[in-house]
Amino acid sequence: MTVPLRAEGVELAHGGAPICRDVTLELARAEVTALVGPNGSGKSTLLRTLARLHRPESGRVLLEGADIASYSPRGLARNLAFLTQTPTVPSGITVAELAAYGRHPHRGLLTGRSGSKDRDAVAWALEATGTGPLRDRQIDHLSGGERQRAWIAMALAQRAPVLLLDEPTTYLDIRYQVEVLRLVRSLADDHGITVAVVLHDLNQAAAFADTMAVLAGGRIIADGRPADVLTEDVVRTAFGIDTTVISDPDTGLPTCLPYRRDGEPAPVPGAATGAGHAADH
């Protein structure tokens, strides 16, 4: 079966300065792939490369098996939607109007008019993102979480089977982060969309993604199911800190415990902490 999106031996640079090399990454169909890694490791550049917004030095990106360079702009937009990290908020436009922007690649070349397919796609995008009740609200009057969902509605209205999201949870409080991540999960589970998402929170990535890819030191150092990827070794190699990674007893998902004031890894909850411990009871 063809992989929806695949970077193959990609080498990335900005202005001649190398960022990463020999990156091979596959997005599995109707799954969520989280791209994580330290600041400046190249996550956004890689995501932009997958969206054909950055040209690799070498290697190639295949969209449904065809070189992404061979797609027309409209053909690309019908197959792949990309939401940048901090989209600029156009002043005065409503949620429904923003979502309708996502229909541009589908409009008639000559008339540019919207038809019933466009209206259906916008209605579906509002429904899928839970932004229907907000449809007539102005974007710049929304909360961060509502606004992020409205942007995702715009990307969804494009009706592209592949969606790339660059840090969609940035600046959101924990409730809205969870709201957006649940939405991302449902896009894959309920709508069959293939999603790649850049995230900073390793535990959120492990909880919501099917696959985690860790970009660090100019290459992908780990790529696979969260339980295999989110390990103390990988976190140490990628971020240079010692942590404790435990397995959630209910879900089996890994959780990284990074915080301790003295710099020591956090103790495993419930585990004996030393010889003197038992004598305390």
Ligand SMILES: Nc1ncnc2c1ncn2[C@@H]1O[C@H](COP(=O)(O)OP(=O)(O)OP(=O)(O)O)[C@@H](O)[C@H]1O
């Ligand atoms: N337009 C640009 N011109 C020159 N250098 C750039 C440009 N964009 C990014 N870089 C550099 O490329 C490297 C990778 O940047 P990128 O934004 O891809 O990393 P990132 O992993 O997404 O970072 P962060 O987690 O901080 O968002 C960084 O060193 C950055 O300074």
